[in-house]
């Protein structure tokens with residue numbers, strides 16, 4: 664039987680790894696933008712994670728026959744009024760990268776006591792087929808921003824995000840441990856439930 668195709672509409676290798684790992688047991692042929700040589704960039708203009716995830720999935724669906732998964736995720740820090748939020752990837756400006764984003768965040772929170780360092784990661788996921796939304800979900804995970812980075816796994820803000828139930832930063836968790844509790848992992852579980860029925 665020919666497997667249905669699913670495009671992960673991102674170039675973020677950290678996300679791609681986590682999504683592929685989580686969906687590997689499904690009867691799907693999964694690939695990302697780079698593997699499909701899709702180089703067009705989608706400009707995120709939405710004010711919410713869901714708007715951006717929807718926008719990405721609908722945009723890339725024009726160039727792909729099959730299911731397209733758009734994910735928009737980010738970090739919301741209570742003390743910063745929800746920033747960096749939908750601007751998480753570009754927090755430190757035009758040349759932002761994970762290290763510069765983390766530096767900026769830690770500088771903004773310098774001297775802020777532990778109880779005021781609450782934050783949450785959000786993941787919005789939308790699946791589109793032939794230009795139509797067929798699934799969407801949004802999930803989050805709460806924690807605290809550390810005073811300095813810890814751990815070498817993961818990507819993005821993982822080294823500065825402390826997860827109290829496991830007493831570790833997200834970058835100290837093995838990929839499968841992070842997937843069990845993270846915003847993306849939880850949203851992927853919902854997606855898996857949907858796909859298991861949809862692919863039958």
Ligand code: IMP
Nearest residue numbers: 734735736737738751752818819820821
């Ligand atoms: P997006 O490509 O616009 O969704 O950007 C998401 C950004 O949010 C990433 O570049 C990271 O900076 C941050 N982010 C999202 N999810 C995670 C995560 O699981 N760990 C660490 N940082 C994340």
